[in-house]
Amino acid sequence: xxxxxxxxxxxxxxxxxxxxxxxxxxxxxxxxxxxxxxxxxxxxxxxxxxxxxxxxxxxxxxxxxxxxxxxxxxxxxxxxxxxxxxxxxxxxxxxxxxxxxxxxxxxxxxxxxxxxxxxxxxxxxxxxxxxxxxxxxxxxxxxxxxxxxxxxxxxxxxxxxxxxxxxxxxxxxxxxxxxxxxxxxxxxxxxxxxxxxxxxxxxxxxxxxxxxxxxxxxxxxxxxxxxxxxxxxxxxxxxxxxxxxxxxxxxxxxxxxxxxxxxxxxxxxxxxxxxxxxxxxxxxxxxxxxxxxxxxxxxxxxxxxxxxxxxxxxxxxxxxxxxxxxxxxxxxxxxxxxxxxxxxxxxxxxxxxxxxxxxxxxxxxxxxxxxxxxxxxxxxxxxxxxxxxxxxxxxxxxxxxxxxxxxxxxxxxxxxxxxxxxxxxxxxxxxxxxxxxxxxxxxxxxxxxxxx
Amino acid sequence: xxxxxxxxxxxxxxxxxxxxxxxxxxxxxxxxxxxxxxxxxxxxxxxxxxxxxxxxxxxxxxxxxxxxxxxxxxxxxxxxxxxxxxxxxxxxxxxxxxxxxxxxxxxxxxxxxxxxxxxxxxxxxxxxxxxxxxxxxxxxxxxxxxxxxxxxxxxxxxxxxxxxxxxxxxxxxxxxxxxxxxxxxxxxxxxxxxxxxxxxxxxxxxxxxxxxxxxxxxxxxxxxxxxxxxxxxxxxxxxxxxxxxxxxxxxxxxxxxxxxxxxxxxxxxxxxxxxxxxxxxxxxxxxxxxxxxxxxxxxxxxxxxxxxxxxxxxxxxxxxxxxxxxxxxxxxxxxxxxxxxxxxxxxxxxxxxxxxxxxxxxxxxxxxxxxxxxxxxxxxxxxxxxxxxxxxxxxxxxxxxxxxxxxxxxxxxxxxxxxxxxxxxxxxxxxxxxxxxxxxxxxxxxxxxxxx
Numbered sequence: 001x002x003x004x005x006x007x008x009x010x011x012x013x014x015x016x017x018x019x020x021x022x023x024x025x026x027x028x029x030x031x032x033x034x035x036x037x038x039x040x041x042x043x044x045x046x047x048x049x050x051x052x053x054x055x056x057x058x059x060x061x062x063x064x065x066x067x068x069x070x071x072x073x074x075x076x077x078x079x080x081x082x083x084x085x086x087x088x089x090x091x092x093x094x095x096x097x098x099x100x101x102x103x104x105x106x107x108x109x110x111x112x113x114x115x116x117x118x119x120x121x122x123x124x125x126x127x128x129x130x131x132x133x134x135x136x137x138x139x140x141x142x143x144x145x146x147x148x149x150x151x152x153x154x155x156x157x158x159x160x161x162x163x164x165x166x167x168x169x170x171x172x173x174x175x176x177x178x179x180x181x182x183x184x185x186x187x188x189x190x191x192x193x194x195x196x197x198x199x200x201x202x203x204x205x206x207x208x209x210x211x212x213x214x215x216x217x218x219x220x221x222x223x224x225x226x227x228x229x230x231x232x233x234x235x236x237x238x239x240x241x242x243x244x245x246x247x248x249x250x251x252x253x254x255x256x257x258x259x260x261x262x263x264x265x266x267x268x269x270x271x272x273x274x275x276x277x278x279x280x281x282x283x284x285x286x287x288x289x290x291x292x293x294x295x296x297x298x299x300x301x302x303x304x305x306x307x308x309x310x311x312x313x314x315x316x317x318x319x320x321x322x323x324x325x326x327x328x329x330x331x332x333x334x335x336x337x338x339x340x341x342x343x344x345x346x347x348x349x350x351x352x353x354x355x356x357x358x359x360x361x362x363x364x365x366x367x368x369x370x371x372x373x374x375x376x377x378x379x380x381x382x383x384x385x386x387x388x389x390x391x392x393x394x395x396x397x398x399x400x401x402x403x404x405x406x407x408x409x410x411x412x413x414x415x416x417x418x419x420x421x422x423x424x425x426x427x428x429x430x431x432x433x434x435x436x437x438x439x440x441x442x443x444x445x446x447x448x449x450x451x452x
Numbered sequence: 453x454x455x456x457x458x459x460x461x462x463x464x465x466x467x468x469x470x471x472x473x474x475x476x477x478x479x480x481x482x483x484x485x486x487x488x489x490x491x492x493x494x495x496x497x498x499x500x501x502x503x504x505x506x507x508x509x510x511x512x513x514x515x516x517x518x519x520x521x522x523x524x525x526x527x528x529x530x531x532x533x534x535x536x537x538x539x540x541x542x543x544x545x546x547x548x549x550x551x552x553x554x555x556x557x558x559x560x561x562x563x564x565x566x567x568x569x570x571x572x573x574x575x576x577x578x579x580x581x582x583x584x585x586x587x588x589x590x591x592x593x594x595x596x597x598x599x600x601x602x603x604x605x606x607x608x609x610x611x612x613x614x615x616x617x618x619x620x621x622x623x624x625x626x627x628x629x630x631x632x633x634x635x636x637x638x639x640x641x642x643x644x645x646x647x648x649x650x651x652x653x654x655x656x657x658x659x660x661x662x663x664x665x666x667x668x669x670x671x672x673x674x675x676x677x678x679x680x681x682x683x684x685x686x687x688x689x690x691x692x693x694x695x696x697x698x699x700x701x702x703x704x705x706x707x708x709x710x711x712x713x714x715x716x717x718x719x720x721x722x723x724x725x726x727x728x729x730x731x732x733x734x735x736x737x738x739x740x741x742x743x744x745x746x747x748x749x750x751x752x753x754x755x756x757x758x759x760x761x762x763x764x765x766x767x768x769x770x771x772x773x774x775x776x777x778x779x780x781x782x783x784x785x786x787x788x789x790x791x792x793x794x795x796x797x798x799x800x801x802x803x804x805x806x807x808x809x810x811x812x813x814x815x816x817x818x819x820x821x822x823x824x825x826x827x828x829x830x831x832x833x834x835x836x837x838x839x840x841x842x843x844x845x846x847x848x849x850x851x852x853x854x855x856x857x858x859x860x861x862x863x864x865x866x867x868x869x870x871x872x873x874x875x876x877x878x879x880x881x882x883x884x885x886x887x888x889x890x891x892x893x894x895x896x897x898x899x900x901x902x903x904x
Contacts, residue, residue, distance in 0.1 A: 003508040004542040008763040011525065011539040012497040014540070016547050024493050036823045038830030040800035041476050042850050044500065045464040045573055046559060055456040068520030070563050075461065088466070091458040094469050099834060101800055107498060111522050138812060261816035295513045313458040348553055349490035360590060364713035371488045378490030380589035382551060382583070395549045
């Protein structure tokens, strides 16, 4: 028969079993962390009507979207989880209670140019809190706690949650009489990390048409750095000149004030006046998260407050705050950086049982017993040489191998080889189970991510 | 602004938060059960090259597939998880160890005619064991144990795993000189439950062209019923006349022999000579699972042994055995039958904290403490009347509401209302946490599915 060469499309991540286990672990941690903060899981279709997905329209979205016809339906694959959330909330409004807190971890699709580290199918992990008409600022103050808890649970310590407030920025530009140019200015300031202050200054004057004095004011403003207290004190100097600014500063004060109660250490948090997160959508607090040792990766978790989630679908005012992790890219980058913990158990099973008798009933009964205590157990019954069986356990990194021969069965014991230490024990079933339980619990203490 | 009416495409399941929690619980149970049997999770792309997906070609698949072009690529959405597995194993053969045991729970797509209870996007939950060249019969004997454990963990008791062996069927037809007509005969016999023995007999003669005597032989054969022992004894009567038959009977004997060691009660298992599961693909043991009180649903978990997983991609012989659960349809049917446990916790949080002071720090600190112990906690800070807040907890079925006012803070206690019993306690933080922990552990004992 003629064979078709098997292949996976470029830009689509397909992991081998061991990294897949690490990815699963990451997803488990995200799910359980989000759940602890009272978010409920959602799962919306991957396919939606094109006109629904593109209600907002325009931009890169339209170019990158996977859109096609099936029968007479014009349909498309979702390109993010925010538009489906907007649709969901507008559609099911009467069945939901607000604030509505949901998380969703799902695949999204963008037909980007194929490029190393760029994915056309990738997971986003999003949380959002949606209010009905209003949404209290405490929700914005809670987000850094969720980011902190998520990343420390994954094993990271050296990261910083950077926070700003769009009202402060807009208010500041209004003070300078620069409201109309604020979009251009923010885009320029956003390059500060990359091109430096001098070039930002030049761009502000040449490209945005600012005067010397105006450029100076802006550079002075974005140069405000220091501890949270220092930054807030410096911002106080601008108070009383613009209502929006004052509102934003008050919100930022609230966010900072509750950090300690939310369990976020000062070290992992910084007010940063240079971040803006896009231009139109966000209206209040904005968030970015950077790895201190890998600033080149950019933000690994971003989001912010917005005033109107579903304006394309409903007249209701639905303000919200949310963050998103680009999980597939994060996983890829962590792998590239060698930051995925190689010590983390990735075997398909905790135990491999090698029966040494013709009648398999005792070995099967032992497997059943182990599984009933929650130990992941594989029974190996292929007709192979002993060495091949041990190689199998070794290649899969299965931590324990159990041998069950006539002697063991007669004495009601089992021989257990710890594949890490090479140590062999001959103990009763319960003692063996206890020993394995302890060993795998220890191995599972490890975190998914390691910092070097 | 003109609004786009939000809608979800027909044939696409989109659940409200409470049923979604039940669905998540089902998926969690499947994942953890499969893992206990030593299966590793896989996650392959939803999109593949059309020529790869359609390597086998033909049939309904081609008509139902979601296929389209993006740029100059001819791509399609997967319509099952078996073809992607075949591709995966052929493509990554050198990186895998065999037997390769994987599970995958993922969405698949079929553009079927829209119909109540039919889905175009639906979850399949598959497990497969793939051998390299050979695969021991014990793997086939283990499958009923996995099915049993899966469904009892979900809460079902009244179900039956029905098992047959294709070699027995093929051998039996060979004995009757009916090998060439075996496809037609099996299709006819498959209707036994629906049309009854008399009509099957008529079809066998009129449509398949069998003689009186031949039809009698077949009816006699499929009438073999009874305990496993009785059926196996009756089959022994046909032994020694066809090699394939004898091989199949020996395999079936092995499967039945190890049931007890695998922990499968006789009541949940039956040898059933009428089931065949499709015509070409399966070559050995085949499985169906039916709900005793709902035979009209058909099989909720099916599969079998096959000799060649990836023949369209590789010359290697890769035999395997697998089963599949149509999860979306199962969930839908259970809902229709009122079999989803309404007592199971589906709230987004275990606890809602209502702060009664202006300074939120103490309430936030309490939330942080609860979350650190793993209790799913939501802080409610919207400016609403007390009654609206309690309604919120009530509508979401949040089981505990905590009140924290000046008195509580001064005394370092918290008022906790059990929303189920209406009981109110004023206890220290640790005692409150212990009380909540105990309560939610009890509530979580419940199973997803209830039989009536």
